[in-house]
Amino acid sequence: MGELVPVHCPSCGRRHAFTASAYPCACGAPVAPPLVTGAAVKPITHRTWAEEWVPVRCGACGREDHWPQPELGCPCGSVLRIPVRPSRAGAAPPLVPGAAAPDSAGRPPQEPPERPPFSPLTIRTAHDAVTAAALYLRWLGFTSVVQAEEPSPSGIDLRGPDLVAQVDPTTSATSPRSVECLWLNGLTASATSVFFSLAGYTDDALARADDVGLPLFTLDLTGTPQPVNGPAEELVASGAGR
Template sequence: MPESVPVRCPACRRERRFTVPVYPCACGAPVVPPLDPRGAPMAVTHPVWDEQWVSLRCGACGREGEWPQPELGCPCGTVVRVPVARGEPGPWDAVVAAARLLHRLGHHDVRRARRRPAHGIGLVAPGLVAHVDPGERPACLRDVECLWLTAMIRSARGVHFSRAGYTADARARADGLDIPLFSLDAAHAPRPVNDAARAFTAPDTAS
């Protein structure tokens, strides 16, 4: 039977019972998000796409997947986000980190692309296409050129994020096409790799 825990609404301060969701892994085993007893429930006032998902690992097969962030609808009208304990950063954390950076830079309607790139996960926003590769292989020339082609078809700016870095020819091609490249460190924090990325994150000083 699913676990039920008390959650206090931060708006009306009333305590409600929250049934912990159980997600189905592809292997057939149940995946239960570990709630963080030290975390404080938060009211969701402006839903943000990248904050609506949590990365969880199946205890049976070890497969990692992204699942909806546990939330509780309070009768007072408040949507309450229930905190989940986080472990080691997983692949989906890289996507979340990239989406958060783009959001901070003014791209507020960031969402997952319908069409997935050859490696990693695609993100789109008005006027923007981003590829996020959390894998162990450095992004290659083909990855950069595929991003450039996708962005050109959509009349958008292409941005690439890679956990394992870039090959020399990929960096050279990105420089020639003015494509911002970002690396992702162990905590999946994005770091600019080339001048295009540094310019992309620089404050707009134009009047």
């Protein structure tokens, strides 16, 4: 893990102690983004792909890669971007997964860049579960997804221009009715529907989701989603360009 820094939420005044997650470099050494201690943070209100990643240099081998921008989900609903010390001036942002960009000679690359590792959020409350799902969907490429400010009668917890998602934080397996309702909401909005559940799904819910092609994920308390059906595995493989 990286260094511990104090973070003050400007929306509600809460104070947090934040530590950036460390990821293994290609050389095997753990690397965590170097945080700026005492810097003011701002709630994220608009996302761009370039702001989702930061260049970080490995202290062991000197290799520089792009890593997920550290973020903190406050219980008040704000998602805070934690400032990182720059690795070098003028570092170019990474490409969107699956997007091709020409090289200096105008030739397209042979392969798209790989998606960096996902940085999970530990789940302690139902709100944490929704935040963890939002972070995962943004990691998949749904960069404009936002959390509902208030509980929706339809059960939709997360929305984007081309996405609706629901998070079931209860201790009971998700029912086929919940799956069908989310699927219908997705049809109405002409959007991709994605379901997350802490307790998993009934057999009937799994069968219904497979019938309609709705991706299902489970969430563990570390905040790491796992695909549990074929549509979810396809979504993980292709990202938002599906």
